[in-house]
Amino acid sequence: MTRILHISDLHLVSSEMRYVKDAVKELVMAAPDLTIATGDLCYGEEGEFMHVRHFLDSIPGKKLVVPGNTDKLGTFYRWFGERPSITDVKTSETTLETDEYDFIGTTTLSTGTYWLLEKKNGDGPATENTTLKKWREKISDPMKLFDAILGDVNTPVVLPDVLAVGFDTEKTPERVETAYIAKCGERKIYLAHMNDGALHDSDISTIEDAIRDAPGRLNIVAVHHPLALPLWSTYTGYFSEGEERLEELAGLGVHIVLAGHKHIPGGCIVPPRDGGSDPMYHLSGGTLFSPDIKDPYKENSYNIIDLEGKSVSISHVEIGTQPRRFGGFDLR
Numbered sequence: 001m002t003r004i005l006h007i008s009d010l011h012l013v014s015s016e017m018r019y020v021k022d023a024v025k026e027l028v029m030a031a032p033d034l035t036i037a038t039g040d041l042c043y044g045e046e047g048e049f050m051h052v053r054h055f056l057d058s059i060p061g062k063k064l065v066v067p068g069n070t071d072k073l074g075t076f077y078r079w080f081g082e083r084p085s086i087t088d089v090k091t092s093e094t095t096l097e098t099d100e101y102d103f104i105g106t107t108t109l110s111t112g113t114y115w116l117l118e119k120k121n122g123d124g125p126a127t128e129n130t131t132l133k134k135w136r137e138k139i140s141d142p143m144k145l146f147d148a149i150l151g152d153v154n155t156p157v158v159l160p161d162v163l164a165v166g167f168d169t170e171k172t173p174e175r176v177e178t179a180y181i182a183k184c185g186e187r188k189i190y191l192a193h194m195n196d197g198a199l200h201d202s203d204i205s206t207i208e209d210a211i212r213d214a215p216g217r218l219n220i221v222a223v224h225h226p227l228a229l230p231l232w233s234t235y236t237g238y239f240s241e242g243e244e245r246l247e248e249l250a251g252l253g254v255h256i257v258l259a260g261h262k263h264i265p266g267g268c269i270v271p272p273r274d275g276g277s278d279p280m281y282h283l284s285g286g287t288l289f290s291p292d293i294k295d296p297y298k299e300n301s302y303n304i305i306d307l308e309g310k311s312v313s314i315s316h317v318e319i320g321t322q323p324r325r326f327g328g329f330d331l332r
């Protein structure tokens with residue numbers, strides 16, 4: 001049997017260490033062959049990533065880890081020193097070709113969560129000032145720390161019967177249709193409503209190539225932002241072309257999509273297509289350690305996927321309780 005643990009939204013620094021130790025014991029006892037973590041591991045600081053690394057290393061088996069939105073917050077705070085007070089958000093709208101702008105972070109205002117963008121080499125003194133230039137170099141790569149500390153567990157995993165590929169879905173869009181102009185201190189920046197995740201065409205090609213190179217396996221795609229939400233969810237999310245992407249993934253032969261972000265455990269099934277393909281499960285994870293547990297769940301949780309021959313069984317586990325099976329299917 002091959003066992004896969006799906007853990008998500010660790011938010012490791014917001015949890016009590018004693019509790020983490022108990023949870024680690026449980027995960028070690030589960031003896032996974034592969035553990036997949038679907039983002040929001042920490043808040044993007046170096047020490048936190050090291051902590052995540054240590055935690056992952058304490059669990060046996062292979063790992064596949066993808067970043068979530070909070071894993072990039074560190075870059076944001078380092079840039080501004082603190083969460084910026086954004087003043088003077090004008091109602092005027094503008095369209096941006098985002099390759100002409102630097103992505104400088106995200107922020108949440110009462111009206112929603114926004115990408116912050118600043119025109120490259122323009123609008124203010126940033127590029128003339130060496131200190132700011134240094135900061136710019138740092139933040140121009142928000143994945144720098146993640147890559148340095150977790151890069152080796154961010155690559156596709158191929159087991160004899162499982163293929164798992166992960167993607168960063170916290171991407172700046174290729175084009176922003178509506179951006180709002182704001183001031184942050186002396187600097188002019190642009191706010192664009194964030195969609196809750198995106199896959200790019202190149203990601204779809206990567207999946208297609210990976211399945212072609214390692215055929216005949218249980219195919220898993222790991223992302224942070226869910227492409228679909230459980231029916232009972234009252235939370236909204238706008239994964240860019242989420243439904244179309246789900247259809248594409250099902251058509252490529254993906255069996256399970258693992259996601260996190262909303263802290264709502266659950267799943268939905270994309271039925272077999274064209275009378276031929278296998279069904280596809282979209283599974284969301286609860287949060288493993290964060291106190292932000294959504295009703296009706298009371299405990300932190302994770303998912304277990306067991307593969308026995310062609311038979312796939314999916315269970316949800318609230319920490320400290322027995323796994324509860326809630327789905328499964330047979331591979332063809």
Ligand SMILES: [Fe+2]
Nearest residue numbers: 009040261262
């Ligand atoms: Fe989260």
Ligand SMILES: [Fe+2]
Nearest residue numbers: 040068069261
């Ligand atoms: Fe998230």
